[in-house]
Amino acid sequence: MNQPNTVTVQILDKEYCITCPASERANLESAARYLDGKMREIRSSGKVIGADRVAVMAALNITHDLLHKQQHLDQQASSSRDHVRDLLARVDHALASDTDSA
Template structure:
């Protein structure tokens, strides 16, 4: 029986009832499907035995992916900031140029 602010999800053949605001329901269900898929991949590989260990390995893999993507985003943001600074410098330089000197 589902209460108004709970969602039932299945992860590795086990059902969990989780409290969740209505507007986050779709995100929670998506996250549960993603986690279930990662855990199934790890379990299928046969290298890790036991649901607890599979869960920890899935958490480590997901966290690694998240941190790697965050690092890439940080590098892209730094690059974008540098490009914006360069463009602003060029605009400042162009505006500082005396129009009479440019005609000579």
Template sequence: MSQPLTVTLHILDKEYRVSCPPEERSNLEQAARHLDTTMRDIRNSGKVIGVERIAVMAALNISHEMLTGNHDQSGALDDQKAQINDLVKRLDQALENHQG
């Protein structure tokens, strides 16, 4: 298992440092971007005030999406493309290590 690395994420104008395995970095960054977008949409609607309330509403919205399968189709396609790109990189690295 590879050593964890620290990834810096920006969510709703704040910086967070999170430890994760290198192979999960892309997924973590993608999740953070999705959360940031959801939180910004909620904040910009003007209906919810306060970072904690915005975070709870974002968590509820994302959980509902997951449970009902109402994922944005373009977002799902982007997720799949990112996962494929990650797999291709990992395969290239493995082949390079094997040949070297």
């Protein structure tokens, strides 16, 4: 029987008991399903043999995706900052012009 803070997940037909806060249970289960799917995908390609190698390749692929998405978010944030700066400059200019007219 599981302890309240222990979650059992299955990855490549192996069970792992992991301790986590109850509030993180759904996230942990989702992460385990995602990892299991990636590992099965790699294993079924037939290009990588052995659970350890499959796990490393899955970790590399997931990390690559994460870093790529982070880079994309950083670029979007930079673009948003530039846009906000431009808008603020326009507002400052409009306010300065309005003050000069008064």
